[in-house]
Amino acid sequence: MTDNLATAKQILLAPAGLDEHHLAQVMERLAGHGIDTADLYFQLSRLESWVLDDGIVKEGNFTLEQGAGLRAISGEKTGFAYTEEISLENLLEAAGSARAIARAGQSGSIAVGSPGTLDPLYPPANPIESLPDEAKIELLHRLDATARAEDPRVKQVTVSLVAAHEVILVLDDEGRLAADVRPLVRCNVQVIAEQKGRREQGSAGGGGRTTLEFFLEEERALGYAREAVRQALVNLEAVETPAGPMTVVLGPGWPGILLHEAVGHGLEGDFNRKGLSAFSGRIGEQVASPLCTVVDDGSLPGRRGSLTVDDEGTPTGETVLIEKGILRGYMQDRFNARLMGVAPTGNGRRESYAHLPMPRMTNTYLLGGDHDPEEILRSVKKGLYAVNFAGGQVDITSGKFVFSLSEAYLVEDGRVGAPVKGATLIGNGPEVMTRVSMVGNDLQLDPGVGTCGKDGQSVPVGVGQPTLKVDEITVGGTAL
Amino acid sequence: MSLTIEQLEERVADLLAEAKRLGASAADAAVSSSAGLTVTVRLGEVETIEHNRDQGLGVTVYFGRRKGSASTTDLSPAALKETVAKACTIARNTSEDPCAGLADPGLMAHDWPDLDLHHPWELTPGQAIEIARDCEAAARDFDPRITNSEGATLNTAEGSFVYGNSHGFVGGYPTTRHTLSCVVMGQEGDSMQRDWWYDTRRAAEELASPETIGRRAAERAVARLGARKLGTCEAPVIFRADVAPGLLRSLTGAIRGHAQYRESSFLLNALGERIFPDWVRIHEDPLIPRGLASAPFDNEGVATRPRDFVREGVLESYVLDSYSACRLGMHTTGNAGGVRNLAIESSGQPLEELLKQMDRGLLVTELMGQGVNPVTGDYSRGAAGFWVEKGSIQYPVEEITIAGNLRDIYLDLVAVGTDDKIPGSVRTGSWLIGKMTIAGN
Numbered sequence: 001m002t003d004n005l006a007t008a009k010q011i012l013l014a015p016a017g018l019d020e021h022h023l024a025q026v027m028e029r030l031a032g033h034g035i036d037t038a039d040l041y042f043q044l045s046r047l048e049s050w051v052l053d054d055g056i057v058k059e060g061n062f063t064l065e066q067g068a069g070l071r072a073i074s075g076e077k078t079g080f081a082y083t084e085e086i087s088l089e090n091l092l093e094a095a096g097s098a099r100a101i102a103r104a105g106q107s108g109s110i111a112v113g114s115p116g117t118l119d120p121l122y123p124p125a126n127p128i129e130s131l132p133d134e135a136k137i138e139l140l141h142r143l144d145a146t147a148r149a150e151d152p153r154v155k156q157v158t159v160s161l162v163a164a165h166e167v168i169l170v171l172d173d174e175g176r177l178a179a180d181v182r183p184l185v186r187c188n189v190q191v192i193a194e195q196k197g198r199r200e201q202g203s204a205g206g207g208g209r210t211t212l213e214f215f216l217e218e219e220r221a222l223g224y225a226r227e228a229v230r231q232a233l234v235n236l237e238a239v240e241t242p243a244g245p246m247t248v249v250l251g252p253g254w255p256g257i258l259l260h261e262a263v264g265h266g267l268e269g270d271f272n273r274k275g276l277s278a279f280s281g282r283i284g285e286q287v288a289s290p291l292c293t294v295v296d297d298g299s300l301p302g303r304r305g306s307l308t309v310d311d312e313g314t315p316t317g318e319t320v321l322i323e324k325g326i327l328r329g330y331m332q333d334r335f336n337a338r339l340m341g342v343a344p345t346g347n348g349r350r351e352s353y354a355h356l357p358m359p360r361m362t363n364t365y366l367l368g369g370d371h372d373p374e375e376i377l378r379s380v381k382k383g384l385y386a387v388n389f390a391g392g393q394v395d396i397t398s399g400k401f402v403f404s405l406s407e408a409y410l411v412e413d414g415r416v417g418a419p420v421k422g423a424t425l426i427g428n429g430p431e432v433m434t435r436v437s438m439v440g441n442d443l444q445l446d447p448g449v450g451t452c453g454k455d456g457q458s459v460p461v462g463v464g465q466p467t468l469k470v471d472e473i474t475v476g477g478t479a480l
Numbered sequence: 481m482s483l484t485i486e487q488l489e490e491r492v493a494d495l496l497a498e499a500k501r502l503g504a505s506a507a508d509a510a511v512s513s514s515a516g517l518t519v520t521v522r523l524g525e526v527e528t529i530e531h532n533r534d535q536g537l538g539v540t541v542y543f544g545r546r547k548g549s550a551s552t553t554d555l556s557p558a559a560l561k562e563t564v565a566k567a568c569t570i571a572r573n574t575s576e577d578p579c580a581g582l583a584d585p586g587l588m589a590h591d592w593p594d595l596d597l598h599h600p601w602e603l604t605p606g607q608a609i610e611i612a613r614d615c616e617a618a619a620r621d622f623d624p625r626i627t628n629s630e631g632a633t634l635n636t637a638e639g640s641f642v643y644g645n646s647h648g649f650v651g652g653y654p655t656t657r658h659t660l661s662c663v664v665m666g667q668e669g670d671s672m673q674r675d676w677w678y679d680t681r682r683a684a685e686e687l688a689s690p691e692t693i694g695r696r697a698a699e700r701a702v703a704r705l706g707a708r709k710l711g712t713c714e715a716p717v718i719f720r721a722d723v724a725p726g727l728l729r730s731l732t733g734a735i736r737g738h739a740q741y742r743e744s745s746f747l748l749n750a751l752g753e754r755i756f757p758d759w760v761r762i763h764e765d766p767l768i769p770r771g772l773a774s775a776p777f778d779n780e781g782v783a784t785r786p787r788d789f790v791r792e793g794v795l796e797s798y799v800l801d802s803y804s805a806c807r808l809g810m811h812t813t814g815n816a817g818g819v820r821n822l823a824i825e826s827s828g829q830p831l832e833e834l835l836k837q838m839d840r841g842l843l844v845t846e847l848m849g850q851g852v853n854p855v856t857g858d859y860s861r862g863a864a865g866f867w868v869e870k871g872s873i874q875y876p877v878e879e880i881t882i883a884g885n886l887r888d889i890y891l892d893l894v895a896v897g898t899d900d901k902i903p904g905s906v907r908t909g910s911w912l913i914g915k916m917t918i919a920g921n
Contacts, residue, residue: 048570053742056577060570062550064559076522081531084553097531100605133573156742192744192855199743201855241860243883243919244712274522275628276665278672354534391850393862397665397674398707400879402849402862422858424851424881426919476851476860476881476919480714 004308005114007124008169008179012042012066016086020112023171026088027112030072030095031173034102037338038072038173039312042086043353047164048128052140054156069353070094073335074102082354112175118315120308121301122209124181127163130211136161139187139215143225147191150229153236155199156192159225161185163212170313172334178313184208184304184460186449187215189224193232200238200421202231203406206447208302231388231407238421241408241477247383248425248473249376249411252444254389256463259294260364260452261392261401262429263287267321267329268454269336269347269359271396278399278430279327287327288433291369294322296331298346298362304448305363305462307346312357316346321364322433333359351457361452365464369439373467376438378414384475385409385416386425399429402476424476432473440467483513483535483555485652488642491555495539496646498564504541504571506582506646508780511537511555514639519605521612522631523620529605532637541567547580548572579806582780585647587802587812589783592776596769598654599683601636608634611660611690618694619664623702630663630674632694636684649781657772658684662694666701673707675700679903682770688903700845703866707876710867710920716841717882717916718834720865721899723847725822725906728762730852730859730886732819735789735797737804739854746857746886747795754793756890759827762790766820773905779817787813823907827895834897834912836871842918843868844882857886863918880920889913 013019023040031038044066051059068091069082079101081094131139140159147157166182188205204227208214215221250258263279271277279287288294298307298316307316312334320328332340333348336359349360377385385408392403405423409416445464452461491511499507516532537560538551548571550563616632635658642652661678677696679688719727731747739745747755756762766784768774778784780802788796798808801816829837848862860883866873897909 050573056575058547058574058577058580060548060574062563062566062570064550064552064554064563064566066554077526078528080528081533083533084535085556094531101526101529133569137573156744158742192742194743199748199855201744201853241883243881243917245921274630276630276674354532356528356530393848393850395674395848397672398878400848400862400864402851402881404849404851404860421856422851422853422860422883424849424860424862424883426848426862426879426881428879474709474879474881474919474921476862476883478858478860478883478885478917480712480917 004120004181005179007181008167011044011167012169018088022088024112026091026095027171027173029092030070030099035072035074035099040171041069041353042169043067045164045166046128049160049162050136050140052144052159055144057137057140067353070098072099072101077101080356112171112177114177118308121299121306122183125183125211126165127183127185127211128165130213139221143189143221146222146225147189147229150226151233153193153195154191154229155194158190160188172313176313178309180308183210185210185212185214187221187224189228191228191232193236195236198236200232200235202228202235204228205449208304208448209306210302234407234419235421238419240479241420241423241475242479243477245472245474247380248470249380249385250468251387252442252467253464254446255386256365256446256465257389257392257403259366259465260361260463261394261403262432263294264361264364265394266396266429267331269330269332269340272330273336273340277396282327285327286325287430288322288325289436290325291439292322292325292433292436293367295320296361296364300363303363303462304450304460307362310346310348311350312348314344314346314348316362319345331359331361333357349459351459355457360459361461363462365445368441368443368466371438371440373440373442376440376467376469377411377416380411380414383411385411401429402426425473426476427473432470435471436468437471438469442466482515482639485640485642488513488640488652489650491537492642492644492650494560495564496644498561499541502564502568504568505544506542507539508582508645509539510641510643512639512641514637516635516637517605517608518633518635519608519612520631520633521609521616523629524613526609527631539564539567541571542581543571545576545578545580546571546574548574579803582645582647583782583802583812587782588647588649589651589777589781595767595774595776597682597774599656600638601658601684603636615660615662615690615694618691619662619698622695622698625666625668625702625705626664626698627667628665632662635659643781645781651777656682658687660687660690660693662697664697664701666705668705671705673701673704675704704876707878710877710880710918712919714915714917716838717913718838718843719911720843720845721897721902721908721910723844724908724911726847727911728822728824728906728908732799733854735799737798737800737808740798741804741807744855746855750795751798753795755795756790756793757893758793760790760793761788761825763788764819764822768821771821773820775820778814782812782814784814784820821905824896826898826900826909829895829897831897831899831910834895834910835868837895838868838912839871840869859884859886880918882916882918884916
């Protein structure tokens with residue numbers, strides 16, 4: 001943390017000739033009379049991406065984003081302004097705009113300091129510089145060759161490699177200064193396979209808060225290429241999905257996106273403070289089967305959804321959301337925590353300096369249970385085995401959620417049968433969770449591919465779960 | 481607050497000069513700047529006041545047939561230099577691509593018309609608060625079952641952008657956009673439903689009144705209360721006008737040159753093929769005055785013009801930029817950056833008549849999830865709406881899915897309504913589809 005703080009000051013403040021006295025001056029203008037709380041957020045991000053398509057490295061892109069966001073809160077009112085050019089003049093002007101939600105008045109003086117040291121959850125290294133460009137290009141070509149060598153039915157391969165480095169510095173109205181230096185990498189392989197005129201796609205990938213070497217270790221990225229091909233070939237054999245309610249077994253790992261949609265969003269503090277969620281006012285009530293314990297944990301080392309401190313400077317940690325089916329708590333940022341009279345949980349996140357923070361998930365997962373996954377499948381008379389998902393959405397007020405399956409199979413008399421195509425699951429979050437009847441002992445986190453959208457803001461997240469059996473959920477297919 | 485066109489033109493010239501200095505054989509650059517205000521009122525009180533100010537520049541350089549791109553939000557001379565240098569480094573590592581390069585110089589736009597896209601709204605935060613407050617109040621007063629609110633939000637933005645390339649083309653113009661929206665929650669017994677409405681325009685005087693928007697949001701939320709599930713069945717489906725644009729976007733996605741040359745489209749090689757019934761015409765008009773997607777030139781500087789994509793049910797044109805056109809051995813259609821002001825012609829019936837024509841079936845008013853496979857056309861999405869019998873609405877339904885394949889859905893299009901006054905850049909009425917699979921309980 002101390003190192004991160006030094007790095008952040010060096011990168012964000014020094015070029016503009018700013019020091020802690022200047023920050024105090026801006027904060028004194030921003031906070032003060034009529035303002036309950038305020039913060040100043042500085043950010044610099046660099047992102048590099050490469051795309052191989054059609055066997056050639058077709059595109060490369062580099063993005064540099066920097067700026068400062070200033071927020072002043074009075075009661076339930078928030079004033080917000082930001083600037084791309086970090087200078088004392090611009091910061092003071094933005095402070096004046098943001099604090100205009102409250103009447104002007106006397107300001108107190110602010111002493112800026114760091115509350116203590118925290119061990120970072122990931123290396124501070126800039127992943128863009130973790131491999132020479134030639135090595136990045138070579139990796140893209142190797143993945144393309146690997147995918148094509150897997151099967152002659154592979155017709156198209158697209159490989160992307162993204163590395164990002166973000167440095168943030170946040171100062172609150174009590175003078176607490178916190179910083180984070182965040183690497184993030186992602187690799188994805190998408191293939192199209194063709195057989196007798198039919199074309200299907202498959203895709204796989206992974207990543208985390210680490211450097212690009214991650215993809216070279218244990219030939220990890222080659223595994224993405226093989227997995228994408230396997231999925232496309234499975235889909236070439238897929239039959240129509242039956243429509244209607246049925247028993248569904250969800251595979252481990254990425255299918256945890258079901259939790260993210262079905263319960264995660266509904267447990268974010270802002271919706272609950274406003275009474276807009278299907279889970280509002282239900283703390284202490286049974287909202288899921290007693291087999292379900294769901295946590296959000298932003299402190300897992302190196303995971304895509306992890307943060308050493310959140311975007312308000314609060315250290316992350318494990319938050320128990322549902323314990324043995326009982327609703328225990330919500331995910332909070334400072335603003336909603338203060339208004340609800342609880343402690344912030346390290347879930348205050350923002351897409352960038354130009355966006356207001358709000359309660360968001362980090363890594364959300366369901367803890368493992370007692371059952372062998374094989375045993376769970378054997379218990380199904382007739383149903384669906386959902387192994388991979390494309391994406392989902394939820395209406396937090398009605399609790400309705402939906403998501404699309406990218407790999408799923410029919411199950412009959414305990415045996416996994418033909419793959420199905422174009423299936424969608426739809427359900428009601430609180431209802432579906434009460435129908436979880438078996439939980440596997442094979443908890444797995446996703447490979448590091450999730451991005452969550454809320455109010456137009458995207459942030460990287462993680463999900464996870466063991467194999468789960470849901471007794472009944474509506475499957476949207478085409479076959480009657 | 482935002483930069484002037486002249487200031488942006490200077491930045492573009494600097495970027496192109498820097499690219500040339502570093503040895504690029506061709507380059508293009510775009511610079512934008514905007515300023516705005518966003519105010520949200522919830523339960524009658526101000527919730528947020530945001531002062532928005534955004535800027536950015538992007539540059540693409542070519543070294544022969546190799547390409548590199550970079551962008552930044554920092555418009556300082558130092559950042560500008562770093563950005564161009566980075567694009568050049570990238571270009572040295574990408575592959576030779578015979579189709580990479582700028583659009584043909586002969587296609588560059590010139591003497592374009594003023595599309596009347598700039599109507600600044602001199603609005604103080606106090607005035608914005610009053611408008612949002614009126615909007616939310618109209619929603620909350622509409623019906624006692626409106627018990628909660630996510631608020632009403634007013635956003636106004638004014639910006640400018642300039643695009644230029646090493647052919648000597650440079651063009652830019654200022655634009656404005658103003659949006660008012662409202663989200664409220666209805667409650668009756670155990671049933672909680674939220675819904676919303678909005679309007680978005682280039683000129684503030686064209687915005688629907690705050691009261692109209694608020695009442696519409698409330699009306700929509702209340703209508704959903706007490707929604708039931710449906711039994712699994714096959715039935716005709718109407719996509720109401722506000723959810724129909726998604727069906728058109730799936731079409732333009734499938735006929736994009738990129739999807740065609742990559743052979744990743746459910747309408748692969750469908751040019752000249754009948755993909756809709758013969759009365760269907762789908763077209764774009766990028767030159768509509770005050771249009772939300774209007775633009776006199778595309779993202780490569782190529783002049784835009786009105787175009788039919790589907791005429792008499794037959795696919796007449798792909799959606800091409802110069803790269804995908806080159807890959808397909810065709811000419812660009814001026815669609816770098818996408819389709820502008822897309823529309824489908826109505827078959828002449830108002831929505832009430834479509835309901836009568838359907839007789840018994842599902843009126844879809846909300847779609848959820850991403851269940852559209854662009855390669856196969858397989859379509860399966862979460863839905864909510866109303867069950868219709870004898871041509872009239874019976875009760876709200878939810879937690880169902882509708883499924884089919886887009887190729888079949890397009891051919892099975894029975895009628896498009898006259899109810900095409902939806903906000904946004906796509907013009908379409910409601911779509912009546914002959915038959916789809918509905919999954920429920």
